[in-house]
Amino acid sequence: MSRGKLRIYLGAAPGVGKTVAMLEEGRRRRSRGTDVVVGLVEDHGRAHTRDAVGDLQVIPRSGVSHRGMRLDELDVPAVLERRPEVVLVDELAHTNAPGSTREKRWQDVLELLEAGIDVITTVNVQHLESLNDVVATITGVPQRETVPDAVVRAADAVDLVDMSPQALRRRMAHGHIYPAERIDAALGNWFRVGNLTGLRELALLWLADQVEEGLERYRAEHGITGTWAARERIVVALTGGPEGAMLLRRGARIAGRVAGRSLIAVHVVRSDGTESASSDPAQLESQRLLAEKLGGSLQLVVGDDIAATVLTFARSVNGTQIVVGASTHGRFTRLVRPSTMHAIVRGSGDIDVHVVTHPGDRGRRHVLRPAPSERRAAIVWPAAVVVPAVLAAVLLPWRDGLNLSSVLLVFLLGVLANGLIGGAVPAAVSALIAGVLANLLYTPPVGSLTIAQPQNIFALVVFVIVGATVATIVDRSTGRARAAAKGRAEAQLVAALAGDVLEADDGVRAVVDRARVGFGMSRVVLRRRGGEVELESGRPGPETADGDTDLVLPAGPDHELVLHGRPLPVADRALAEVFAAQAALALDRRDLAVQAGETERLRQADAVRTAVLAALSHDLRTPLATIKAAVAGLRADGVTLSAEDRSELLWSTAEAADQLDALLTNLLDLSRLQTGVLAPVFRPVSVDEVVHGALRGVPPAAVADDIPDDLPLLDTDSGLLERVLGNIVANAVRYSPPGRPVRLDAARIDGEGGDVVQIRVIDKGPGVPEKDRPAMFAPFQRLGDVPAGTGLGLGLAVARGLAQAVGATIEVEDTPGGGLTVLVEVPVAS
Incomplete structure (x- = not known):
């Protein structure tokens, strides 16, 4: 049975028309005789989306019972039993209800594909895993529901459903996306022009990168080495001289006029060092920084023939234009030794060459240098x-x-x-x-x-x-002099490599990529000794088959670096061994980083255990001593207690037991958070239910509940959210002056990541200076404003940890007129 085909409609934001486009494609295929069914469509109350279903057959959803509620999800067994040719499944990144067979909807889609059923689905760019942090930077809110990029990249077709921010806002204003009561808030939050523009650019760039990757794969598989000007790439050839800054800026201006532009600077390091004598390492470093500032990069490449190496590099990156400085050779020198610029122009073929005059090409003293070895x-x-x-x-x-x-x-x-x-x-x-x-x-x-x-x-x-x-x-x-120049050239290349390793998020990837580009290879592989490929740069082509062109270098005790593409001169082998050694160091650094993370986790756990032991000897002994004394008084023989004394002892026992229970619960919760064993169970729950549970044990006179009754359901774990609010309220009550109750308020707002309910805990206490607020949420901190024995300082630390576990956020601001307000934002249930 062949695997089904996946088609994805990608959008930048809700409301651009992905679901309607998917349904129209389904109806089009059905009109051609294809068996198409609707597995699941989320219309979000939009009439035009429901109308777009038309006469397509809809597979009933399966009901999942969770905490007394019925949640509807995609019925995968029913679709498999029906076995259509194509099934339409909306919202690929959706998280299934607790109790479902699979956690994510994209996992359901993979099962349908494995069964040979074609799937058409939708996803927004903010749900792509690799863009999660970028989306959070643009919108201020991270996405809790994500889909791995590999799932989307593996699709047979990705269609972009695009709409300008202004048009999308008009659709919102006309009521085509959200109900009327939510339009104004949405336009002022998530659907701001800046947000929509940023998300639209992300979608366009992400899709362009996938198209480019597919193009490069096609060119490699078919052995195509000619330049395809699908996207303009400007290659700037640098000699390391002072004219490099002018060439870079000229290249940036050329690139700036072209959409999808790309600027790449290249400096050729000769293996014998003869052409590097005039280059200045300080100039090269400043030009590298300038290239990055202009949105490009600088690559150092090893080669004996500078012109041929520049052209080979330009073709390897599918460069469409080359910027090169005018020749500095005099007429007599050009008769004996043709200039690099003229050689690049002669061999450029279908690549455009821009020759830029500069002050250095006039009046420079020309020194007779040895000709390159192949001409000499x-x-x-x-x-x-x-x-x-x-x-x-x-x-x-x-x-x-x-x-x-x-x-x-x-x-x-x-x-x-x-x-x-x-x-x-x-x-x-x-x-x-x-x-x-x-x-x-x-x-x-x-x-x-x-x-x-x-x-x-x-x-x-x-x-x-x-x-x-x-x-x-x-x-x-x-x-x-040639040996010294060669040493300097190699030092430049190694320094660039070291900089890449230190600055890159993945140092191992930086070494492998630099080795491929630096030595002009078509493919470089880092593999284990047994042959298992761990990292690969470049793609195999006709010239990368195993054979005499392979160079295998040891990279530590367990790995080896394999270079494919061309025979490497003996003079460059030592430099290649340096790259292999750097790969080994990068691997060690990565392993040490993992070990350091594990060590830090153990250190934090040890700090928690140490603090717990200290707490057992101080804060926990007070309620235990109270309980013991009260029980001893009740059990004392020969002592007659009045009803009032007995009641007082029983009340003291109960109060100490409650205090002990709260302390132990916080300790257990902190331990669960530190060890990562906390597993929240999400379900729709009302705000009243959560607040009612959070206020158990709080004196009624200490809290004023102003929460309205018409708030939507929350998507959360009710028990954990109760603990969050309970700890925050208890902390607020502790610091509120007598006769000034803590006030609770809540409202539905449009957060930049979707609808949320914001719950406010408002007190009129002394407040907390802004500089001390980060310490409020650190464990075992009491900010020095309460005496020892009144608590472990765990309440707010546990509250923030539990809030993160259920997808809520906690912020702090001043209360007008004095005091502190804690804001808890919880996502609204679908």
Whole structure:
């Protein structure tokens, strides 16, 4: 049986029309003869949504009984028994009622897909797990119902249902989304233009990223290396010189005119260091920061041919435009050594190249550097012969006016040039050829190898020896400079790697990604010794099959780093080993972070146990001593107690028992919160029920209940919410002056994450300074304003922990006229 196909309608906010679009698609497929049923549709009281169901068959929902209430959910067994071709299921991120077979609706959908049934569903962008913190930043409210991104990414089709914020607000104002009594509050809260714009951008960007990922996967699977300009990517080639800032800003301006823009800077680190001599590490670091400020990034890439490496990198990231600085070479230098800029332009193909002039391309002193190794080998030996011959020919017109010493000095310049280009051996050969030419053309008798004067023999021999010696010294100096430049280039790359590891949330991922980009590989895999892949960067293509192009490096005792894509030069192996070592360190760092988290949890648990032991020796002994004394008085033989004395002892016993029960309950609750074993059971519950339970044991005169009767049901665990309010009320009553009761009030408001009921606990006590309010919710804190023995300071700590467990929030503000108001916001039941 083949797996069913999943289609998702993605929206930025409620009311954009996802459910209607899903139903219209269902009716369209039914008109073509497809067997379509409605598994579950949430109309939220909207008539046009109910009308959109039309004549589609609706599978009755299953009823789940929970605490005496019936909650309706998707009836998966009924859908499986009916076995339609397509089923419509609304609200993918919904949490099923307690007692259901599966916790989440997306898990129900996966079961239908495994049964071979196609599913069409809906979800809002704020319910995607990866965007939960971003949504909380935009709206101020985290979402409690989320769906894993992997479920949405695995969909066969994701359709965006889009609507501008202004149009959505008009729909709201016309009553097409919420009832009339909720419109004004909704427009002023969740449906603000800023919120809707931010959520809309999230939806568009998330979907664009998924489309891009699919495009890259298709290109890799089909071996496509050409540039597809589906999205403009601007690649800025940096040399490490001062002109880099200008190039970055020019690239940012080019990218700024294009939707979906992307700016990537690249600096090539040559494996032999020859091209890095002019780069400045401080300049590169400042340019990296500038690139990030402009919304891009800087990548360091290893390569011997700078132009070819830049082009390969641009194609690997599907770059559409390259920004490069104008050549700084003079005309003579370009004749001998073509510039990188011209090489990029010649090899760019379908990639546009922007050549930017800058102050550095005029008036700069040009230093003759060794040509790249692949071109140097082709010109070294011809130059060893041609340079002396050219110099000899140039000097011929002045042969009669030049003595041998002057001629040999000119030939020595040619020997030095050959030493710079080719090294010691070609320069020595050039010196020997120059000596022969000097003897033949400039030593009497001219035209013969015979030397008439003995001092000329001495001069020629010394010339050859000096030329060879100087060429050797120059070659060694050049080699040392090249080694130093290579070391500096590698240090730059390693420093960039270390920065990525320290700054990234996932250091292991940063190392693997940097290794793939830095060495120009198509795929880098971090795997365990047994072959299990733990992390992968890039995608396998035709060139990444296992074979001679693979490089396997140990990354710690249990892992290894595997590079695919091209043979790595021997000179770069040591640098690759550094990356493998960094991967091992990143793995160790990740493991240490996990261990540190576990250690911190154990430390907190130990602190709780220590505080509990201290409490047993102080606060808990007071009620125990009271109970013991009262019971001893009641049981004393030979002592006759009056009815009033007996009643007083019994009252003291009961009061001490209640105090002991409250202390022990708080300790147990704190322990359950610390160990993570608290499991709330959500159900719809009335506000009156919760408040009535929270006020048990509180003197009636101490509280004034002003909560209205027409509030909606809450989606919460009633027992835990009772404890939250009970602890807050008890704390408020403790600090309220006599004759000033604590007031309870509540109202329904539109929170930015949905409808909530806000319960206010208002006292007229001394209040708490704003700087001390965070300490109110820390365990074993009494802010120093009550004497020892009046409690453990656990009430508010337990209240906040329990509130978080049931999805409620607690905030504190000043009471007008003096005192403190605690705000408890609880989500409204669907």
